Amino acid sequence: MTTIAAQPYEYELPEDLQCCALVIIDMQRDFLELGGFGDALGNDVTRLQAIVPTVKQLLEAFRQFNLPIIHTLECHKPDLSDCPPAKLNRGKSSLKIGDAGPMGRILIDGEPGNQIIPELTPLPGEIVLTKPGKGAFCRTDLELQLHRKGITHLLFTGVTTEVCVQTTMREANDRGFECLLIEDATDSYFPEFKTATIEMLRAQGGIIGWTTTADEVISVLSPVLSTKV
Numbered sequence: 747m748t749t750i751a752a753q754p755y756e757y758e759l760p761e762d763l764q765c766c767a768l769v770i771i772d773m774q775r776d777f778l779e780l781g782g783f784g785d786a787l788g789n790d791v792t793r794l795q796a797i798v799p800t801v802k803q804l805l806e807a808f809r810q811f812n813l814p815i816i817h818t819l820e821c822h823k824p825d826l827s828d829c830p831p832a833k834l835n836r837g838k839s840s841l842k843i844g845d846a847g848p849m850g851r852i853l854i855d856g857e858p859g860n861q862i863i864p865e866l867t868p869l870p871g872e873i874v875l876t877k878p879g880k881g882a883f884c885r886t887d888l889e890l891q892l893h894r895k896g897i898t899h900l901l902f903t904g905v906t907t908e909v910c911v912q913t914t915m916r917e918a919n920d921r922g923f924e925c926l927l928i929e930d931a932t933d934s935y936f937p938e939f940k941t942a943t944i945e946m947l948r949a950q951g952g953i954i955g956w957t958t959t960a961d962e963v964i965s966v967l968s969p970v971l972s973t974k975v
C-alpha cells in the first residue's frame with residue numbers, strides 16, 4: 747500500500763492511481779489579477795500569485811504520469827440566469843458580477859478575466875468544469891463524471907482555501923470521496939482563514955479529510971509511477 751505523510755495521519759493512495767485526480771480550483775485571472783472579481787471585492791490579489799509555481803509543479807507531475815486532472819472555473823452565464831440575487835447583490839464591491847471591468851465582464855463565462863491563468867492553461871483531455879457556485883458539485887455533473895472515470899481520491903489545490911476549495915472538499919467528503927488538501931498549493935486573501943481551514947478540515951481525526959504538502963505528494967508519486975511507465 748502506498749501512503750503519503752499527511753495530517754492527521756497518513757493518506758492511503760488507491761492501488762490504481764488512475765482513481766486519483768488533481769483538482770485545481772478557480773485559478774482564474776478573476777481571482778489572481780487586478781481588475782477581476784477578487785480585486786473588485788477589495789482583496790489583495792497578489793497574495794494568491796505565490797502558489798502558482800507549486801500548483802504548476804503538481805500539474806506537470808500529474809500530466810507526466812497521465813493521471814486525471816480537473817480544473818474548475820467559477821463563472822456565470824452572460825444573462826446571469828444562474829446567478830441568484832443573493833450572490834449578485836452581496837458585498838460592497840466596486841464592480842458587481844456581470845459589470846464591465848478592465849478584463850471584460852466580471853465572473854462571466856468566456857470573458858478574458860474569467861480564463862484560467864496562462865501558466866495553468868488546461869490541455870485537451872483534462873476536465874474543465876464551469877460552476878456557478880462556490881462548491882464544484884453545486885449545479886454541475888462533477889459527481890457523475892468522477893463516478894464514470896472511477897475516481898475515488900481527490901487531491902485539492904487552488905483558491906481560495908476557505909471559500910471554493912473548502913466548500914468543494916466538504917461536498918466531496920459528503921459524497922464519499924477521499925479528500926487531501928495540498929497546503930502549499932492553496933491560498934486565501936486572509937492568511938488566518940487559510941490556517942483555520944486547514945485546522946478544521948483535519949480536526950477530529952480528519953473529519954473532512956487530510957492535509958499535506960506538494961513535496962510529499964510528488965516524492966511519493968514519482969517513484970511509484972516511474973516503475974509503471
Ligand code: C5J
Nearest residue numbers: 772820905906909910
Ligand atoms: C470566491 C473562490 N472566494 N474561488 N471564490 O469568491 O474561492
